Amino acid sequence: MQTTRPLHSGFTLIEVTLAVAIVGVAMLAIIGLLSNAVDSSRQVSDDTLVANLADDMINWTRITPYTNVTYMPSPGTVTNHTATGIQTVTSLDANGNFSSTDSGYTNRLWAGNWLTGYGYYRFTWIPLTNPVSAYGNTDISRVLIIAEWPINPANGQPLTNSLGKVLNRRYFVSQVSNR
Numbered sequence: 001m002q003t004t005r006p007l008h009s010g011f012t013l014i015e016v017t018l019a020v021a022i023v024g025v026a027m028l029a030i031i032g033l034l035s036n037a038v039d040s041s042r043q044v045s046d047d048t049l050v051a052n053l054a055d056d057m058i059n060w061t062r063i064t065p066y067t068n069v070t071y072m073p074s075p076g077t078v079t080n081h082t083a084t085g086i087q088t089v090t091s092l093d094a095n096g097n098f099s100s101t102d103s104g105y106t107n108r109l110w111a112g113n114w115l116t117g118y119g120y121y122r123f124t125w126i127p128l129t130n131p132v133s134a135y136g137n138t139d140i141s142r143v144l145i146i147a148e149w150p151i152n153p154a155n156g157q158p159l160t161n162s163l164g165k166v167l168n169r170r171y172f173v174s175q176v177s178n179r
Contacts, residue, residue, distance in 0.1 A: 145172040
């Protein structure tokens with residue numbers, strides 16, 4: 001008498017265990033990449049906002065009368081008089097808002113530290129000597145804007161890594177008219 005095998009098809013326990021292990025390793029790799037993607041997205045977002053804010057500051061410089069003490073809107077703080085002009089520092093929150101409006105009122109959209117007045121970004125506006133004067137044009141000045149972030153809300157200084165290097169710093173240079 002001849003016996004026949006049943007026609008049941010399926011996976012063995014070893015095959016299922018191996019497939020689950022492979023899918024598990026793939027999922028761990030994807031989750032590991034996800035945190036890097038979020039960090040990269042935040043960095044790109046910060047870089048874009050900083051570039052736009054620096055562009056705004058350069059435009060404020062271009063439309064503000066040259067005789068003004070500071071070229072920043074009202075929350076700007078004059079920190080240092082240099083031979084070439086006045087260095088100004090201002091703080092903005094993570095959305096690019098000042099703590100007060102141009103009229104001097106409290107900005108309800110401000111998301112920085114209300115007690116210290118420090119935001120997420122710190123911008124330093126520095127007038128530079130004019131390298132173009134060799135060409136005979138003394139009506140143009142150079143402006144350096146330094147953007148640093150994130151800022152320690154307790155003291156207003158940029159956060160640093162274990163080597164003492166500022167975590168994020170960008171430089172923007174533009175020429176503006178002296179008139």
